[in-house]
Amino acid sequence: MTAEDSAAYATEIRSFLLGRLSSRRASHPIERQRSAQLPRSPIVDWWVFEGRSYDGLNASLAGAWTVVHRQSRQLLATSNPTWLQVRAPEGEIDWVGTALLQASTSSTEFQARASKVGLGLEERAALLGWLEWIGIQWQDYVRSLGAPPGCDPTLPWAMPPIASDVGIARLRRWAHTARRSRWPLLRNVVAETLRCHLEPQQIDRVPLPTEHARLFELLCLVRVLAAIEGLPPQLRWLDVRLAQNTLRSPTLSCHYQYAVQADAMLKTEAFGGGLREAVLRHGVRVPRYIDLLFLFDRPRSGFKGILLEAKSGKQEYYSSVHQLSTYRAALRSIVAEPLLIWGVIEQAQPRQEVERQLDELRHELADGAQRDMWVFSSARDIDVVLETLRLACTDADGARSRIGLT
Structure with missing residues (x-):
């Protein structure tokens, strides 16, 4: 990916935070319109x-x-007043104020400017x-x-x-x-x-990371959030300088780079057959940080949340499979309800193939989520996937108008 792609991602992220989101998902700078009445930024x-x-x-x-x-x-x-009443005309005198004062009170005092000590x-x-x-x-x-x-x-x-x-x-x-x-x-x-x-x-001035992979993760975050909530009235944004932090909106929490305990990871089936002992013996590092974990305050379409791995550059779906599988197993004791498990890549997929996959998703989710559902898509198709799974805003027209999509 080029520097222009990274700049376009940063622009889209900040445009969402400002309350203005482009309806186009292509990687190009977003034109910012000058307006006397700008929408209130959620952050x-x-x-x-x-x-x-x-x-x-x-x-x-x-x-x-x-x-x-x-x-x-x-x-x-x-605090002290700028003007004081004095008995002698010393210093700077407000003659108009003095005339009004003497006419209304029959006073012989003068209105003088005081020094601004406080x-x-x-x-x-x-x-x-x-x-x-x-x-x-x-x-x-x-x-x-x-x-x-x-x-x-x-x-x-x-x-x-x-x-x-x-x-x-x-x-x-x-x-x-x-x-x-x-x-x-x-x-x-x-x-x-x-x-x-x-x-x-x-x-x-809100800090954003300079690494393209991190920007792509945050791009996925704001696209998911825009599809799920439109433009939330309030948003507790991430401090991207920290390794683990949480975004909070009125209806959900999003954990960015969520840290899974190493013991929980090693207890999963993925580390069976002596692998756990070997990893501990040789000090091998294991995956521990989930890119994005959305948890809804109330289940939506049967889902408690979304477990998402974002793979930038030329990485393909298989790059996310092992991590997603292991992360889900490690989270089982924390989130027992169904999750949407999602591998997102940067490379756009053929539209005809995407439509076929979406039709199969609609059929699979006809009766609501009874178990975890696995999905793979490009970042371009985040909104249509969420609409297909009935996780997008119910007030679609209102949400689009709030974030400038109409």
Whole structure:
């Protein structure tokens, strides 16, 4: 495969994460249309709360709420008004404000500009508004996907019982104020979280692997997810820098590079006949990492999930058979319900042959899944295979419109 293929895969993955998915599956760059109203990215909240770090916090936002609360209280305690009432006309005087003050109160005081020692009025409004707004975003995120491991789902500050309506104009005003602020919390945290929502291209900074094989695995992941769920409203994306991690959507979990215990692997029939002893004796490495393991919260068409091995380049179906068979045996004690066991290759297959295979799948699944089902296909045919097995979105038209396929 060429560098252009890898770039096209990365583009399709990011386009899905941005909420825009090309209806064509060919390996070519996806044109990004400029629009005043871009669809909300399903991972923007993950990126804000978990995916990125912020200067001054040295952690994700989800793990630094107490720091944000402490710094916010300290800043709010320094707040002072921009204009003060003074008895003598010293310094910069607001003569219009002074005239209105004297006319309304019969006061002899003058309206003078104060030095900005602490938080200004606009900064104070932006910080208070942001604390309420980001709290609402966090509550929705936790309600949909649960709190990240090790993070407290509750905020250290009180939220109002009725949330105020925050429009995009107000968010832009807060962002403008925060970007120009000299206070690190406003400039590095408040402004950056707002930028993620106001500038969708920020999602381009989500790290993706450079290896073509890894990109192909993630391509299979987003194509399966797009076919099963369309565009989920919330998505906890993977940290691809880790060896084992989990993507979470409202209806399923996807384990990427899922690690199977070595003992579980060696106890399968594939390592019988003295092979287990030989492997231990000679220190032979055995397959342990499943490319993709989807587990549904509720069975679909009789399936509890999907066990998928993605083989890139010129690899053929047989490259996945042994791994899939061994992985399934090792998972038997964890997932006893039927699984879709799927070998996916990069090379496209003849359309006529694919149609024949799909017809046989329809016949085999006529009464629903009673046992594991094995399937082999190219990545190009992921969506049609899932439709054939009745695992794709039930609201197909609505799902396609949500992700830009119509």
